[in-house]
Amino acid sequence: xxxxxxxxxxxxxxxxxxxxxxxxxxxxxxxxxxxxxxxxxxxxxxxxxxxxxxxxxxxxxxxxxxxxxxxx
Numbered sequence: 001x002x003x004x005x006x007x008x009x010x011x012x013x014x015x016x017x018x019x020x021x022x023x024x025x026x027x028x029x030x031x032x033x034x035x036x037x038x039x040x041x042x043x044x045x046x047x048x049x050x051x052x053x054x055x056x057x058x059x060x061x062x063x064x065x066x067x068x069x070x071x072x
Contacts, residue, residue, distance in 0.1 A: 010044040012037070022047070 008024055010031075015021040020040035021030035024047070031047070034040040 008048070010047050012040045012044050 020037045022032045
């Protein structure tokens with residue numbers, strides 16, 4: 001029988017100054033923060049599915065400012 005893995009829960013919450021924060025499990029510090037809610041949701045879903053690429057983390061010329069993490 002396959003061993004069960006413990007799942008990580010990612011959540012998106014409104015933050016200060018019109019930002020959206022992505023949290024992992026019950027952490028008090030956000031994993032990332034975005035200006036755009038849909039970008040934060042896409043990032044959290046990518047983390048949950050294990051499909052977050054370095055392109056998203058580092059940003060590209062094609063990315064808009066709203067879809068980049070605030071710390072990049």
